[in-house]
Amino acid sequence: MSNNVDMSPEEFRKYGYELIDWIADYFKNIEKFPVLAKINPGDIKLKLPKSPPSNHESMKEIFADIDKIIMPGMTHWNHPKFMAYFNSTASGPGVLAELLSAAFNINGMVWKSSPASTELEEVMMDWLRQMIGLPENFWGIIYDGGSASTLHGIAMAKEAVKGNQFRVKGMMGDKNGKKLRLYQSEHAHSSVEKAALTLGIGVEGVRKISVDYEFKMIPTELKKAIDEDRKNGWLPFCVVGTVGTTSSTAIDPIPEIVKICKEENLWLHVDAAHAGSAAILPEMRYILNGCEEADSFYFNPHKWMFVPIDVSAFFTRHPEILKKTFSLTAEYLKTEHDTKAKNHMDYGLQLGRRFRSLKLWFLIRYFGVEGLQKIIREHLRLTKLVESWVNESDIIELIAPVNLSTICFRAVPKHVQSEAELNNFNERLLEKINESGEFFLTHTKLNHKFTIRIVISGLRTTEKHVKEVWEHVNKCIG
Amino acid sequence: MSNNVDMSPEEFRKYGYELIDWIADYFKNIEKFPVLAKINPGDIKLKLPKSPPSNHESMKEIFADIDKIIMPGMTHWNHPKFMAYFNSTASGPGVLAELLSAAFNINGMVWKSSPASTELEEVMMDWLRQMIGLPENFWGIIYDGGSASTLHGIAMAKEAVKGNQFRVKGMMGDKNGKKLRLYQSEHAHSSVEKAALTLGIGVEGVRKISVDYEFKMIPTELKKAIDEDRKNGWLPFCVVGTVGTTSSTAIDPIPEIVKICKEENLWLHVDAAHAGSAAILPEMRYILNGCEEADSFYFNPHKWMFVPIDVSAFFTRHPEILKKTFSLTAEYLKTEHDTKAKNHMDYGLQLGRRFRSLKLWFLIRYFGVEGLQKIIREHLRLTKLVESWVNESDIIELIAPVNLSTICFRAVPKHVQSEAELNNFNERLLEKINESGEFFLTHTKLNHKFTIRIVISGLRTTEKHVKEVWEHVNKCIG
Incomplete structure (x- = not known):
């Protein structure tokens, strides 16, 4: 270790070059590696020391262990023959932006703590909004992934329930004794249920609507379920529509779901995690038909738009409800700009925020x-x-x-x-x-x-x- | 753009070197920049095009705009005279690890999707556990930040309530009609309240206990509050103790709080976000006295251990309760290793998981x-x-x-x-x-x-x- 407390700029340059070389070669030779790790659970652990080293080890030793220890345990998401799950591949400009973001290492919790991050994020989200053709009244923010985006959408739906006191009283103490119910197709992503159990709605608060022969939600079934639930004392409050289900990329009939949501006064959250990126093609824009009337909507540029994980692009027509749901400001976070600029911490669960918009900007x-x-x-x-x-x-x-x-x-x-x-x-x-x-x-x-x-x-x-x-x-x- | 769909490996190498140079110089010259951005809200936005470019722009142009557009809007968290909030500075090895993580761009949701990430994370969390002196029965997982860690700790506390049916029935439908209450000192971080409102506990479900002249929670006041609440029909379920409050780094008397939690059968979650890193010094280990009996505990190596944001290190003695709280497995995520290996997606809200343990390994x-x-x-x-x-x-x-x-x-x-x-x-x-x-x-x-x-x-x-x-x-x- 140099006299400098951190690695010296010279050492950073030397090993930075080496790592860039390693990555360039990795991208070049990606097809020479098996896409799927051929090891058994526990194999990697066995190669790692059980305890941390007391003394400095050189970057040379550490880099050598990437090949020796890490590579044999890699499932290569970048591999051209990775055709599993929904894949996500890192593009060169995205990787470079992540490097810059790590070097800046800002925390964009309030405008003042990183004006460039706060403002670039707003503009990049607006670029994305234009690219997928959502109207101007949608405001965007970056979350880490689809599970977070869906959690935020459903949390807003809860907050939008008329006369509710959930935020202050909690759900057990709310005067409105009716239990909340949300609707999704049988094929919606498991993150909807995860959000429901996290938010205190409970797995039973999620009703799964059957799908047609193309695995799309059947609107008449949705309507029937809502009617039935109202009769039985439930409080329907939200529908989660999916554009591109995880199993088969089925596209729920959003325009018909919008109609029902309007009649029934329900929040519509749309999950277009993987599919949303395709809407940047004029000939594919139709997949988002109806989404202009959704209350909240998200897609993940880290899936099919080659941004390194994580960038989940969340949009809503109601940023004021998002703020009402999550805002809490401690004294030590108050600044002189609070009336003039948006503080991103007010619009979600996370306080700390990385400079993720750089990835969209580069890409x-x-x-x-x-x-x-x-x-x-x-x-x-x-x-x-x-x-x-x-x-x-x-x-x-x-x-x-x-x-x-x-x-x-x-x-x-x-x-x-x-x-x-x-x-x-x-x-x-x-x-x-x-x-x-x-x-x-x-x-x-x-x-x-x-x-x-x-x-x-x-x-x-x-x-x-x-x-x-x-x-x-x-x-x-x- | 080359014929290659992505940036070619040669171009990646060229611009990778340039960016490494830029960052090495940035670290070298960090004191030449003002630590605090001297601009007004909206200034950065004005410099950015309102719409995305149709055609390819060169990395050269993009890099030039870092200096022109981004730098004037930076509050430099890396600056030695940044002595605001709790700062977080990126070390060279941490930045390089983030670069590698972005290049791999895996999603460690299940073991199979990235064995190396799953296993390195388990081992690195165990290294951290040893470094801060928690006992062997603590199991660790990385979340993105303190807000997430606290949310997970309190969610577990809720799930641990005897006889509860929150997960399935939701909070409005649970047979146990008593409202939950958790306790924190007046000086605990705002993320506790944010977790409470997110989880459906409500802001009123958080009772703030007064502090002594050193801003530490007063245990007798905690005991009194619990007694009073029980009498008034609340269901006390959790105490959040703070080691190192955000305002003044006050350290709640954890051993005395542990005693009360045991007597009252309450979950203890400890927030040592900033302070935890200091416990790697033998002479400072005492700040975590009592934490060996906490049910959940976290600190953020991205704060005072020079890991780039984000790495929040969450530990619990009850991983099975964490799994019970969050696990939900869709068909398309089932693998043949599910009985032999831990799938990290089962232990939290997030499905997608970046390869964050590389940062701890390098650092x-x-x-x-x-x-x-x-x-x-x-x-x-x-x-x-x-x-x-x-x-x-x-x-x-x-x-x-x-x-x-x-x-x-x-x-x-x-x-x-x-x-x-x-x-x-x-x-x-x-x-x-x-x-x-x-x-x-x-x-x-x-x-x-x-x-x-x-x-x-x-x-x-x-x-x-x-x-x-x-x-x-x-x-x-x-």
Whole structure:
């Protein structure tokens, strides 16, 4: 360690270059690594010292251990053959912005503590708003992820309940004795239930509405459920619509849900976590039809817009309700600018806030809106290509419509007959597909069918990779 | 833009070097910038285009705008004369680790999705546990910040209430009709109230216990409040103790609070956000006395341990209750390892998880435990030095005991007599101190006295800077 308390600027430069080199090579050689870590639980732990070192170790030793200890335990989300979950890939400009953000290391809790962060965040959120075509009356803020965004949307819905005293009295003490109920489709993300149990609404406060043959919420079922609940003494307060479900990218009929929400005076929160990025294409903007009337809405640029995790873009037409829900100002956080500038800490659970808007600034400028459109448009073309292959196949069938980035399929070889056997066959098939570590797909269940998913939304995924995975799947079926 | 969809590895290398250079110079020249941004709300926004660019812009243009647009709006948390709030400074190894984490861009939601991240996080949390001397039965997990850690601690306390059905029934539907109440000192952080209103407990569910002349919670007052509440039909369930309050670093008497919690069967959550790092010094370990019996506990290595934001280290003796509070597993997240490995998504609100443990790994290894001890020990020495100067001064008085990193003081010039005038004088004095942008101090109120705080916990703060701020304060008093 130098005399300087921190690493000296010279040492930072030297090892910074080395790490940049390491990362450039990592991106260049990404296909040489298996996408899926082929280790067992506990393997990495065994390589790590049980106790922290007393004395300084050199960056050289630490860097060497990245290759020795970390790399064998990596599932490479950046890999072009990572077609699991909804993937998220880090782009070069996004990574550089994160580096700068870490170096600044500000805390944008109040305007004064980081004016540049507060104002860049407001402007970047407005850029995103324009890119996906939400109206001007939507105001945006960055949260860390979809679970947080959904929690904030539902918390606002609760706060918007007429005459409620939840904020002060809590839920057990509110005069309104009726229990809250919110509605989501059977296919909405588990973060909705997590938000409900966190907010004191309870898992029973979430009613799951059935879906049609395309896995979209059925509006007449929603209406029926609300009527029934009102009769039985529940207080309906919120609907969570999904644009692009996690299982199959189903798109709930938002315009019809909006109509019901208006009639019934319910809050509408829209989860477009993965799909939202596709709305930057003029030809795909329709997926957000109706969302201009949502009360809160979010999508995650860290999913399909190549921003390193985490940036969840949350929008609302009611920032004043958001502030009413969360604002609390201690003396030591009061500043002379409080009437002239927004303090982001007032608009959410988090007090501390990283300089995340830099990532959007670098990314959108580097690619340009048209550059980003081009990338996502190619993903959609590749997805349609796989769909056409499935349609031509005798042994593979589609299990859900292909709306966006995701193909849901299963193998249906002639010798496998019953549904139970098909489920077993496809479960084993998925294991086989992933076995070599060269490919990574994941599954879901749709209508009780074990369903394999191919997700094409990685920055480095090209037609070549898609062909390889398709051939591999067919080979594994045998 | 190259033919490659992302920035090419060569371009990444080129601009990566440039940014590393920029940051090395930034750290080197940090004292040449004003610590406090001298701009007005809206100034930065005016320099930013209202709409996103359609076409690619070069990294060169983007980098140029860091200096042109961002830097004038920066409040420099890394600056050695940033002695406001509780500061947080980014160390070189921490910044490099964040760069690597952004490049990997994994999502450690389940073990399989990033084994290295899941296991490194477990081991690093155990290193931290050992460093601050918590017993082996504490299990740790990283959250993004103190607000999240406190929310999780209180959520667990709620889930631990005997016979409750909150998770399923919600709070309005729980058979136990009694309202929950939690206890904190008057000086606990505002995140406790924010957690209470988020969790449906309500602001009224938080009872503030008075403090003694050193701003520590008075245990007999706590006991009295619990008794009174039980009589009045409340259900006491949790105490939040603070080790190092935000206003004055007061340390609640945890051993006595533990005793009450045991007698009354209450959950004890301890907030040691800033102070916890000091416990890595053997001679300071006493500040955590009693915490070995806390049910949940956290501190923020991103505050006084030079890890870039965000790493909040949350520990609990009851990981099974944490899992019971938050676990929900959708089909598409089930894996074959679920019985053999911990999936971090089960232990909190967040599904997505960044590779944050890399920052602890780089930092602890680079500095070594002794290196970190040396830095914090020096901060404590400097704080005591300022205390001695205050004690020698005729026109400056201490307003709170100096326990850790923070000196709470006010000017008491002979010509200013009444308390109201003293408050006015000190408020104006603080404005004067910060006016030039060369220094940044913030205030609090203690016993209705406008109190100025000097916080010495920045990585680059040395005796020279402390002397300069002291001279400056005296000069401003006039």
